[in-house]
Amino acid sequence: MRLQEYEAKEIFKTYGIPVPEFRVVRDPEAALRAGLDLGLPVMLKAQVLVGGRGKAGGVLKCETPEEVLTFSEELFRREIKGLVPKELMVEKACEVEKEIYLGCAVDGYEGRPVLILSKRGGVDVEDVFRRHPEKVNKFPLPIDGGFLPYQARGLSKELGFSGEGMLSISKVIYLLVKVFYEYEALLAEINPLGVSSGGDSICLDAVLEVDNAALKRIRANLPNPATRIENPIERKGREIGVTYVDLDGDIGIISSGAGLGMCSMDIIGDRLRPANFLETGGGITEELLYRCMELVTMKPNLRAIFINVYGGINPIHEGAKGVVRFIREKGLKIPIVAKALGNRQEETWEILRSGGVEVVEETDTESAVKRLCEILERGRS
Amino acid sequence: MLLDENTRVLVQGITGRIGSIQTKYMLEYHTNVVAGVTPGKGGMRVHSVPVFDTVQEAVKETGANASVFFVPAPGVLDAFYETVDAGIRLIVVVPEHVPVHDVMKMKEYAKEKGVVALGPTTPGLLVPNLGKMGIMPASLFRPGRVGIVSRSGTLSYEFAGILSDHGAGQSTVVGMGADPVVLTNLVEILRLFEEDPKTEGIIIVGEVGGEQEEMAAAYIKAHVTKPVAAYIAGRLSPQGKRMGHAGAMIRGEKGSWDGKVAAFREVGVDILRSPIEAGQWVKAKGLTGA
Structure with a gap:
């Protein structure tokens, strides 16, 4: 789960990382009050969980009270990479001389944390990464802490700083790494760190x-991840412990396993348009599949549902009962094609067929999708 | 490969709902399950397998030399240290939702001690007609000469099923685990398949994200002589929301379907656009039969 900027800053602040004074507001009037209170000029920053927010127009500088009002009205209406902010940060503007990049992340392949430093930070940092990788310092971190202040000073020195600048940057590096470990972060990033x-x-x-x-x-008051999901069906999915991804088409997909789900989506997507993608994980029960059917059918104008599950860790015969119960209770009429293989497959097929589900016994997803297409073609003619 | 006639399997978390049923399935597949461990449940029996309180006792009493985990995610790190410290050198970590910072610690410890560990979030390992450690549904597998290594659990079953249907059995099927950090990288599994005399061709089942496939391509070019085919799931998956910049920095811009496919093509790996193409591939390479 990615936290909003202000939540991250509140945490960084408790560790002693200097952050500008700020307020969080939900309407333009409150923005104005906050701006006058902090003293102009201020920055208005849309709180949306997307990268490249600044370039997408989500950050505006205000010099006058009128600007605070107009710009905040604008920002509350502005869609930034598909998201409209509910909250704005009003932050005291700072004069800085240099902007650098500090990031602490998990290197998935090596399986260890890595610290990334660049003396050129800010909105164009990805360009720097791409075009001038030699200007970026990478430093592998120990796996369970043990990063020391002197190492931070060494890194700060390598960035080309000396005197007060070297000391203040090394302090921030040290504290950022501490946050990374103590919050079990996947990513802790400051971009930019301003240096006066x-x-x-x-x-x-x-x-x-x-x-x-x-x-x-993690001993901290962190928000419930489900509350961070904008799409209501995706949020409900998180609440029941499955992954739901909303798409544009009209064929619902339920799979056990992300790989199998992606594979189903790839094959279906060549001929039809997936409406969504629901991945159950390893916890199938009758109730869970009932709820999954409920989620997938929340999507309007669904033409069919494609179910692709394996009985490895999952009791698919239990899941089948949930599917059939849902069909009966809701009187669901659209075609459902299911491929269900593995432990207790025959029992599963029988249950699914009793609810009118078209069961495909072939071992490959391709054949099952072909059947789905045939059924839809027949329905049309 | 990895699992053979001398493998004596320990099941950790054997008394749990999933541990118990999966032990039954492993026994039905004639896996040599010799012991179980659940702290506090020592002295019990599950499907007549003796249960111990500690891994050390289980190893001492039964000579267990490999372990499969059905331990709740928050307890996996501790169980992993216990198992490695008891001398076990093959570990399958089935559970999902193991914290990433724990996995990093496990990976480092495994490397230090020379342990082969699969997972987390893995279906495990299966050698047809010999045994299995994990949750793979046995009915889909047949003995043969093709090695399968998969990042996705359920897709490993799909490929095994398709090969079996096309008369091509499998030498060993390995689930690497689906987490962002896995205990053993794809390159290492490929090295094992290349060295395994029973494997004559290799199918890699990858997916978008991460850089396992890109690193594997470089390894194949330098070290793999056996024919290799690869499938990458997620060709049409919506691009995930980018989270910060560091992910792009660690080793450049990697992880896309196009990038992975290009990396494999460049080193002569055959690309399968759909799992069903695996059937034609094994025929073309003469890998059918047992």
């Missing part, structure tokens, strides 16, 4: 992404 002519450092933008699997043991 006097050598003071200040965190101008912050990203903190935490591992949902570790949330229960």
Whole structure:
């Protein structure tokens, strides 16, 4: 789960990382009050969980009270990469001389944390990464802490800083790594870290992404990840413990396993248009599949449902009962094609057929999709 | 490969709902399951397999030398240290939702101690007609000469099923695990398949995201002589929302379907656009039969 900028900054602040003074507001009047309170000029920053927010027009500088009002009205209406902000940060504008990049992330392949530093940060940092990889320093971190302040000073020095600047940056590096470990982060990022002519450092933008699997043991008040999902069906999916992805088409897909789901989507997508993608994970029960059917059919104008499951860890015969119960209770009329193989497959087929589901016994998804197409063709003629 | 006649399997979390039923399936497939461990349940029996409180006891009493985990996710790290410290050198971590920071610790410890570990979120490992460690549904597999390594659990079953239908059995089927950090990388599994005398061709089942396939392509070019085909799931998957910049930085822009396919094509790996094409591929390469 990625936190909003202001949530990340509140956490960074408790660790001693300097952040500008800010308020979080939900309407333009509150933005104006916050702006006057903090003292102009201020930055207005849309709180949306997307990258490249600044370039998409989600950050505006205001010099006058009128600007705070007009710009905040604008921002509350502006769609930034598909998302309209519900909250704005009103933040005291800072004069800085340099902007650098600090990021601490999990290197998935090596399976270890890595610290990434660039003396050129800000909105164009990805260009720097792409075009001037030699200007980026990467430093592998120990796996369970043990990163020391002197190492942070060494890194800060390597970035080309000295004196007060070197000291203030190294302090931030050290603290950012500490946040990364203690919050079991997948990513802790400051971009940019502003450095003033006097050598003071200040965190101008912050990203903190935490591992949902570790949330229960992080001793902090973190939001429930489900509340962070904008799409209501996707949010309901998270609440019942499945992954639901909303798409544009009209064929519902339920699979056990992300790989099988993606494979189904690829094959279906060549001929038809998937409406969604629901992946059950390894916890199938009768009730869960009932709820999955409920989610998938929340999508309007569905033409058919494609179910692709394996009985490995999952009791698919139990899941089949949930599917059939849903069909009966709701009087569902659209065609449902199912491929269900593995442990207790015959029993599963029998249950599914009793609810009018078209069962495909072939072992390959391709054949099952072919059957789905045939049924839809027949329905049309 | 990995699992053979001398493998003596320990099941950790054997008394749980899933551990118990999967032990039954492993036994029905004639896997040599010799012991179970659930702390506090020592002295019980599950499907007549003796249960111990600690891994050390289980190893001492039964000579267990491989372990499969059905331990709740928050307990996996501790169980992993316990198992490695008891001398076991093959571990299959089935559970999903193991915290990434725990997986990083496990991976480092496994490397240090020379342990082969699969997962987390893996269906495990199956050698047809010899045994299985994990949750693969046995009915889909047949003995033969093709090795399968898959990032996705359920797709490993799909490929095994399709090969079996086309008269091509499998030497060993390995689920790597579907998490962003896995305990053993694809390159290492390919090295094992290349060395395995029973494997004559290899199918890689990958998916978008991460860089396992890109690294594997470089390895294949330098070290793999056997024919290799690859399928990458997620060709039409919507691009995930980018989270910050660091992910793009770690090793450049990688992870897309196009990038992975190009990397494989460049080193002569045959690309399967759909799992069903695996059937034609094994025929073309003469890999059918047992």
